Amino acid sequence: MSSSNKQKIVESVPQTGFFGHPKGLFTLFFTEFWERFSYYGMKAILVYYMYYEVSKGGLGIEEGTALAIVSIYGSLVYMSGVIGGWLADRVFGTSKAVFYGGIFIMFGHIALAFPGNFSMFIVSMVLIVIGTGLLKPNVSTVVGEMYSQEDTRRDSAFSIFYMGINLGGFLSPLVVGSLQKNYGFHWGFAAAAIGMFLGLVVFMVSKRSTLGLAGTYVPNPLTAAEKKKYGWMTAVVVIVLAIILGWTIPAGIFTLNVFINIVGIFGVVVPLAYFLIMYYSPKTSVQERSQVIAYIPLFIAxxxxxxxxxxxxxxxxxYADKKTQLDLFGFEISPAWFQSLNPLFILLLAPVFAWLWVKLGNRQPIIPRKFSWGLIFAGLSFLVILIPGYFTPDGGLVNPIWLVLSYFIVVIGELLLSPVGLSATTKLAPQAFSAQTMSLWFLAPAAAQALNAQLVRFYSPATENVYFGTIGGVSIVLGLILFLIGPKIQTYMKGIK
Structure with a gap:
């Protein structure tokens, strides 16, 4: 997208009206609130739905397999953002991508609401993967489009936007978890579908008056020849995949383990390919290439x-379901409620961080060092889980305060890394790859969950201490390395702070 078009978008958006920010931030705040309500509500009970016995309303899948499936599902959700970003950049723009994505997500949750149906479970996963890939990266891109590159409110805006994400994430496990506990899994999934429907309503009703031209431009539209070429390529890929799967699945060649390994490979290959494409594209300037290099260590972190x-x-x-004391003062809590801790702490701390970055202004830590502290706190959150093992007898239940503390510590790291990463992505993105670079940012959790699908195989009660200790220790070491090389990375950002 040209600089003149970016300026036209900024000028078209009402620049005040929502806590000193553009009115459009209100629209995107509540759209994302309801989308995250639906996503995190479903995710809070998904692993239980898979490994609970059929008599308890679950699918009866083996626990280790269920953990791997949830990780792979999470990886595919974020990986699909590459396609969503490409479609927004080259076909229909970010605003339409957000709307189409919401439709897919809503129908995905409706499919989950059919009791005890494994086929509908698979259908729902496919729909939610496609829908989140369209919506998630593009709604964040629209936030960035409302601000000029020099606007000091940008980091604060993403922190406020992040509060909308986490307000939905806080309420949904409480609502969905309670519905699942009292009425069954599928009432919980139905509530998630209603949440996404409300998000679509908010977006469609208010976007014209608050977003201006934000989300309407197609930065790098396909030519007529490219449309024909990609149409044929898509058709060929679909036909070939159908033939391969139609042969390998009945023959027992394409198994769940094979699928997990393939997704793991894609988790590494896809972001690597994107970095190479952006770096060597003739549409990427010399300065933008330097910024792409600076983005690589941030992505790894x-x-x-x-x-x-x-x-x-x-x-x-x-751990919450099987090793944590859930009967407190005569009241039995749902293990899904622990999923509300992360967004609750973000809601409490995000205003503090938003105020802090504005207060510090040009004196705030450089972006790489914010990331380094994020890694250190993430590592500490896993090391905390080691402590109750020394105070709890074998087979005993752990006081829930340890889980609460672990979630609290990782949230500090998240606020140092995630909203800052969103903002940095919009600043460092090459103009021709604006939405796709946001998709690349969401490939980080995709790669992480592809990695987790392999890691969860090593977790068991017997290996618990080694598992948490090793992963936590590696994160802290990487954080210290990033802290030391942070100033060098900053030089490659060419003035971006």
Whole structure:
């Protein structure tokens, strides 16, 4: 997108009206609130739905397999953002991508609401993967489009936007977890579908008056020849995949383990390919190439961070269900409620961080060092889980305060890394790859969860201490290295702070 078009977008957006920010931030705040309500509500009970016995309303899948499936599902959700970003950049723009994505997500949750149906479970996963890939990276891109590059409100805006994400994430496990506990899994999934429907309503009703031209431009539209070429390529890929799967699945060649390994490979190959494409593209300027190089270590740090953070919905969710005391003062809590801790702490701390960055202004830490502290806190959150093992007898249940503390520590790291990463991505993105670079940012948790699908195989009660200690220690070491090389990385950003 040209600089003149960027300026036209900024000028078209009402620049005040929502806590000193553009009115459009209100629209995107509540759109993302309801989308995250639906996503995190579903995710809070998904692993339980898979490994609970059929008599308890689950699918009866083996626990280790269920943990791997959730990780792979999470990886594909974020990986699909590459396609969503490409479609937004080259076909229909970010605003339409957000709307189409919401439609797919809503129908995905509706499919999950059919009781005890494994086929509908697969259908729902496919729909939600496609929908989130369209919506998630592009709604964040629209936020960035409302601000000029020099606007000091940008980091603060992403912190406020992040509060919308986490307000939905806080409420949904409480609502969905309670519905699942009292009425069954599928009432919980139905509530997630309603949440996405409300998000679509908010977006469609208010976007015209608040977003101006934001999300309407197609930065790098396809030519007529490219449309024909990519149409044929898509058709060929679909036909070939159908033939391969139609042969390998019945023959027992294409198994779940094979699929997990393939996704793991894609988790590395796809972001690597994107970095190479952006760097060597003739549409990328010399300055933008330098910024792409600076982005690489930030991406690697994000993969390590999200590998730990995303295990809150797998390993720590299982820990909450099976190793944590859930009967408190005569009241039995749902293990899904622990999924509300992460967004709750973000809601409490995000305003503090938003105020802090504005207060510090040009005196705030450089971006790489914010990332380094994020890694260190992520590592500490896993090391904390080691402590109750020394005070709890074998087979005993752990006081829930340890899980609370672990979630609290990782949130500090998240606020140092995630909203800052969103903002940095919009600043460092080459103009021809604006939405796709945001998709690349979401490939970090995709790669992390592809990695987690392999790591969860090593988790068991017997290996628990080694598991948490090793992963936590590696994160802290990487954080210290990033802190030391941070100033060098900053020079490659060419003035971006």
């Amino acid at each position: 994000a993969v390590m961070f999200w590998s730990i953070q995303e295990q809150g919905a797998t390993i720590l969710a299982t």
